[in-house]
Amino acid sequence: MPFEPLLTRNIAKPASETLEVYLASGGYQGLRRVLKEFTPESFLEEVKTSGLRGRGGAGFPTGVKWGFLPKTRDKPRYLCVNADESEPGTFKDRLLIEKDPHLVLEGIILSAYAIECHTAFFYIRGEFHAGARLFQRAIDEAYARGFLGGNILGSGFDLDLIVYRGAGAYICGEETALLESLEGKRGLPRIKPPFPAVVGLYGCPTIINNVETLANVTLIAERGAAWFAGIGRPRNTGPKLFCVSGHVKRPGVYEEALGVPLPQLLERAGGMLHPDRPLKAVVPGGSSMKILPAANCDVVMDFDSLAAAGSSLGSAGVIVMDSGTCIVWALLNLARFYAHESCGQCTPCREGTGWFVKILERLESGRGMASDPALLVDVAGRVEGNTICPFGEAIAWPVQSYVKAFRGEFEEHVTRRGCPLMAVAAR
Amino acid sequence: MTLPVGAGTDRRIDEILTRFPRRGSALLPALHAIQEEKGFISEEAMVYVAGKVGVSPSFVEGVVSFYTMFQRRPVGRHHIQLCRTLPCALRGCGRILEHFERRLGIREGGKTPDGKFSLVTVECLGTCDTAPMVQINDREYGPLDEAKVDAILASLE
Numbered sequence: 287m288p289f290e291p292l293l294t295r296n297i298a299k300p301a302s303e304t305l306e307v308y309l310a311s312g313g314y315q316g317l318r319r320v321l322k323e324f325t326p327e328s329f330l331e332e333v334k335t336s337g338l339r340g341r342g343g344a345g346f347p348t349g350v351k352w353g354f355l356p357k358t359r360d361k362p363r364y365l366c367v368n369a370d371e372s373e374p375g376t377f378k379d380r381l382l383i384e385k386d387p388h389l390v391l392e393g394i395i396l397s398a399y400a401i402e403c404h405t406a407f408f409y410i411r412g413e414f415h416a417g418a419r420l421f422q423r424a425i426d427e428a429y430a431r432g433f434l435g436g437n438i439l440g441s442g443f444d445l446d447l448i449v450y451r452g453a454g455a456y457i458c459g460e461e462t463a464l465l466e467s468l469e470g471k472r473g474l475p476r477i478k479p480p481f482p483a484v485v486g487l488y489g490c491p492t493i494i495n496n497v498e499t500l501a502n503v504t505l506i507a508e509r510g511a512a513w514f515a516g517i518g519r520p521r522n523t524g525p526k527l528f529c530v531s532g533h534v535k536r537p538g539v540y541e542e543a544l545g546v547p548l549p550q551l552l553e554r555a556g557g558m559l560h561p562d563r564p565l566k567a568v569v570p571g572g573s574s575m576k577i578l579p580a581a582n583c584d585v586v587m588d589f590d591s592l593a594a595a596g597s598s599l600g601s602a603g604v605i606v607m608d609s610g611t612c613i614v615w616a617l618l619n620l621a622r623f624y625a626h627e628s629c630g631q632c633t634p635c636r637e638g639t640g641w642f643v644k645i646l647e648r649l650e651s652g653r654g655m656a657s658d659p660a661l662l663v664d665v666a667g668r669v670e671g672n673t674i675c676p677f678g679e680a681i682a683w684p685v686q687s688y689v690k691a692f693r694g695e696f697e698e699h700v701t702r703r704g705c706p707l708m709a710v711a712a713r
Numbered sequence: 714m715t716l717p718v719g720a721g722t723d724r725r726i727d728e729i730l731t732r733f734p735r736r737g738s739a740l741l742p743a744l745h746a747i748q749e750e751k752g753f754i755s756e757e758a759m760v761y762v763a764g765k766v767g768v769s770p771s772f773v774e775g776v777v778s779f780y781t782m783f784q785r786r787p788v789g790r791h792h793i794q795l796c797r798t799l800p801c802a803l804r805g806c807g808r809i810l811e812h813f814e815r816r817l818g819i820r821e822g823g824k825t826p827d828g829k830f831s832l833v834t835v836e837c838l839g840t841c842d843t844a845p846m847v848q849i850n851d852r853e854y855g856p857l858d859e860a861k862v863d864a865i866l867a868s869l870e
Contacts, residue, residue, distance in 0.1 A: 362734070374798045374837040405734065412745075412782045413838050415851035448732060453741055453780035456836065470740035470766065472779040488735050531800035531841035538842045573799060573837075603841070605800055619799045623836050629779075 292525045293501050294541045297385035303420050305427040308388035314433060316507030317392050320399065321441040330400040333503060336511035337523035342368055342459075342496030343572065343601045345589040348503070352401050352493055354483035361490040363403040366468065367394055369410040369417070369497050370452050370459040373572035374623060375603030378527035379497035381539050383410070383417040386501075387424035391447075393500030395433060396507050398445045401493055405446050409464050412453040422449050456627035460675045461494040463629065474631045475675035498527055518544035522588035530555040532606035533563070544588040548578075551587060552606065563608035567691070571600025573620050574680035576687035577613075597687070612707035613692040614699050617684060618646035624681040635678045638669035642685055649696065652704030659689050659696040717757035722750045726765055740766050740776060744783055753784040781835065789824050789831030791869050794848045797834040800841035804856065809845045810834065812859050816866055830866075 296302045296311055308314070320329050334349030355363060367390075371379040382390050398406050408425075410418050425447055428434040436444045450468055452458050458467045462476035465487050486492020502524055506514050515523045522544040528551055531537045535556025542551065548568065552558075558565060565580040570587065576597040578585065585595045592599045607616060625639035645662055648654050655661075662685050670682035689696055698706060716723055726743045733739055743766060747758050754777055763770040777783045795801075795810055814820055817830050824831040838853070840846050846855025847865075854865055 371839045372837065375800050375841055377839045377841050380839050411839065412780070413848060416853075450738070451741065451745060453745065454782035454835075455780050467741065468738060469735065470737040470768075470776070472775055529841065531844060532803040537800075537844065605803070605841075607803060611803065616799060616803075619797075619802050623798050626836055 289525070289542050289546075291541050292505055293382065293389070293498065293527055294386075294539070296389065297381065302385050303387055303424065305388060305424070305431065308386070312508070313388055314392055316504055316509075317395055317433065318439060320396055320507045321439055321443065326400050326402050329396070329507075332511045333400060333506055334511075336506045336514040337521065338499065338502050338506065338514065339522070339589060340496055341498035341502065341526070341602070343373065343574075345599060348495065348499055351483065351495075352397075354481065355401055355491050355493065356484055362405065363401060364487045364490055364492040365394065365398050365401060365403045365406040366461075366464060366487060366492060366494045367406065367408045367497060367500060368459060368461065368464060368494050369408055369414070369421075370464060371414075371497070371601075372411055372456045372459045373574060373601045373603055374620070375529060375531050375569065375605040376572050376601040377529050377531075378539050378602065380414060380417055381527070382497055382501055383414065384420055387421045388428070389501045389504055390497055391421075391424050391428055391433070392507070393503040394447060395428075395438065395445055396503050397493070397495060397500055399443055403493070404444050405448070407468055407487070408447060408449045409458070409468055410449060410451055411458075412451050418449055418451055425449065455629075456623075457629045457675075457677060460677065463675065464494060465492065472629070474629050475677070477674055519586075519588055519591075522590055526587070526602060528587065528602045528604055530604045530606065533559040533608040533611070534606050535559055542587070545586045545591065547586050548583050548604075551604065555606075558606075558608055560608060560610070563610050565606070566609045566611055567607045567613070569597075569603070569605040569607075569684075571598045572603035573605065573623065574676075574683060575600040576683050577691055579691045610707065612650075612705050613688055613695050614646060614650050615705060615707070617688045618643070618650055620684055621646050621681065624677070628677065632673040632675075632678065634669045634672040635681070638665050638678075639681055641665050642681065649699045650705050652699070652702075654696075654700040654703075656697075656700050658700065659693060662689050662696075717755060717761045718747055719750055722746050726762070730765065736767055740768065740773065741780075744773075744777065748783060753787050787828070789828055791830050791849050793830060793832045794835040794838070795821075795832070796836070796838045796840070796844070796846055796848075798837035800837070801844040801846060804844040806845035809847075809857050809859075809862060812862050813847075816862065829869075 301307050330352055338348045339345045455473045457463045458473040460475050463473035467473040482492045517524050526544045528540045540554050568578050568583050589599045621642035625643050628635045628639045630636045645658050666682040666685040669678045725746050729739045729742045743762050759773045760770045763773045843855030845857050
């Protein structure tokens with residue numbers, strides 16, 4: 287049976303981004319219900335009960351994160367929406383922002399209510415020009431109809447929401463770098479602890495949630511935690527947007543319950559692009575996650591199953607590579623990405639990413655040394671765990687896993703003095 | 714003293730300064746406003762915005778140089794940003810780059826002599842479902858092949 291779309295139920299409708307269409311499909315009913323029937327505490331408990339885990343990459347339980355806010359109320363609290371979608375292979379938040387902004391907006395209002403915050407920020411990556419315009423329009427519509435501003439729907443709850451545009455920096459998707467950027471600075475991640483829930487934006491308690499996470503909060507408000515917890519698998523509940531890219535016939539965003547088998551997902555994306563080139567490997571969770579060679583691709587797509595399979599669901603950016611793909615070339619492409627996007631604050635990441643590029647360039651161009659595969663793994667081990675933010679792991683994991691799963695191909699680049707697949711890769 | 718930005722942008726920045734709990738947060742939106750008007754951020758504009766926001770000019774330069782979208786010098790009227798990251802590379806962005814270079818007669822990082830086009834490669838633009846793709850000013854185009862590139866270039870004034 288096909289999965290009933292929940293997060294994407296509106297996107298195919300004409301003018302799906304407008305308040306009128308959203309209201310006509312029952313929009314903001316969840317908010318009305320929660321403002322009437324729930325206290326902030328009881329709605330926070332509801333979200334905890336739903337089992338919702340963050341959709342940004344880490345998969346941390348949302349309600350538990352909210353619970354880390356200090357009980358004292360001597361400072362304002364802030365909610366920052368992480369719409370800095372930048373993980374290569376990920377394009378799900380953009381779809382929600384552009385096609386159903388009110389689904390996200392309702393989730394923001396609900397979440398702000400749960401954590402008793404009255405000022406929220408929507409940090410959207412600078413390159414999403416249309417997204418920023420459309421979301422601002424949704425905000426304006428919401429103010430005009432009393433869903434934002436003072437005394438929302440007569441409940442006595444106040445909330446202001448401000449759009450903040452980034453300016454082109456992958457690192458600002460890391461939550462503390464996002465806060466620095468929002469304060470008008472270079473996006474250099476902060477040392478944790480203190481965690482943002484205690485010392486966040488402007489030194490105040492702050493919650494940072496991903497766009498898709500907040501859209502899920504709307505669903506919980508509409509239909510309840512028990513219903514939500516019934517979707518997916520134990521500890522991995524709810525619907526999920528999967529972004530399929532690379533060598534498939536129909537790249538795109540596909541909504542499924544958490545725990546959908548990877549082969550089924552690839553089938554929905556139309557199967558392999560070239561009939562004569564079988565699957566070689568899949569990166570299941572955005573470019574920072576470990577690669578699964580084809581032999582290990584019979585997995586189900588949820589947080590715990592992919593962790594057990596040696597990778598991670600991450601941002602659910604599913605990058606598909608066929609037999610024509612050179613793994614060394616693919617890793618070199620990513621190493622260049624990480625070298626460019628490293629903020630430069632920590633030496634292991636700043637220098638390590640440069641080393642990866644240098645070693646992979648010489649392997650790919652036929653000047654590699656027999657010791658290079660081991661050297662890559664060695665450098666990765668010195669980056670992993672030695673940086674302020676998870677960016678270090680984001681490049682160490684691909685390097686370690688690509689070399690481990692395709693060691694023979696790296697060695698072949700040395701013995702053959704070049705790339706056996708170069709001609710195919712260039713196509 | 715003449716301002717390095719127009720009166721409209723100056724007023725817009727004054728409004729931006731009232732928007733945030735802390736003044737410093739106005740810096741990125743103010744820089745975006747300047748770039749929208751001027752196309753790039755000059756040294757004079759950095760000194761000006763530093764005074765507005767209440768930080769040092771060197772702090773502003775640090776911020777401008779950190780974010781890839783802030784231009785230090787004028788780009789082409791049509792600024793072509795071609796995504797080069799893995800999902801686009803798997804779908805042949807290398808070939809598309811070569812075609813842009815051939816058609817425009819410039820290399821990656823260059824600008825046509827008439828100032829009409831500039832061409833750069835950028836990292837993942839979060840639009841991998843339409844790979845290979847470009848963003849030209851604030852519009853996205855994809856999936857591209859050689860014929861579509863020709864049609865797009867012909868359509869731009």
